Structures are given as C-alpha cells and as structure tokens.
Amino acid sequence: MCDLSPDELRAVFDKHAGADGKLSKRELRGMIKEKLGGDECKGAKNPGAMRELFSKMDEDGDGKLDFEEFKKALKVIKEVKEGKPLDQIQCLK
Ligand SMILES: [Ca+2]
Numbered sequence: 222m223c224d225l226s227p228d229e230l231r232a233v234f235d236k237h238a239g240a241d242g243k244l245s246k247r248e249l250r251g252m253i254k255e256k257l258g259g260d261e262c263k264g265a266k267n268p269g270a271m272r273e274l275f276s277k278m279d280e281d282g283d284g285k286l287d288f289e290e291f292k293k294a295l296k297v298i299k300e301v302k303e304g305k306p307l308d309q310i311q312c313l314k
Pocket residue numbers: 279280281282283284285286287290
C-alpha cells in the first residue's frame with residue numbers, strides 16, 4: 222500500500238472513509254485488513270494495539286483520520302505489517 226501513487230492513495234482513502242470523508246477506527250481496521258491481509262498484520266489484530274495506534278495517528282484528536290493524518294499513518298501501518306511492536310516504531314515517538 223505504501224507504494225501507491227498519490228491518486229491511488231486518495232482512491233483507497235475515499236473508498237473506506239465513507240460519506241464523512243474521514244476514517245473512523247472501524248473503517249481504518251477494515252482498510253488494513255483489506256490492504257495488508259489480516260494474518261500478516263499482527264499489530265492490527267490486537268484490539269488494544271489498534272486503539273493505541275489510532276490515537277497516535279489522530280493528531281488533532283477528533284476520533285477520525287483525515288487524509289493528511291492518513292498519509293502520515295501509512296509509514297506506521299507498514300511497520301505494523303512487518304510485525305514491529307508499536308513502542309519501537311520511530312515515527313510514533
Ligand atoms: Ca483527526
């Protein structure tokens with residue numbers, strides 16, 4: 222997913238963000254499952270880790286990810302996919 226062009230990224234975001242144009246926690250989880258595959262995404266399978274990840278991605282704290290927050294989150298998602306523990310992900314520090 223991190224190799225997508227900006228246009229493709231936008232399309233993925235819009236598809237999952239729904240009518241309000243922002244990703245909720247549930248929408249984000251659905252997207253990660255679809256794009257990364259549930260089995261290989263260890264971090265996303267853990268509800269506590271997922272909640273923690275989401276709150277770190279949600280920079281303005283409104284409970285939803287807008288497109289800018291989403292773009293920054295892609296790096297995080299990639300590292301979660303690789304099985305990296307959340308507390309070792311550099312861009313979350
Ligand atoms: Ca937000």
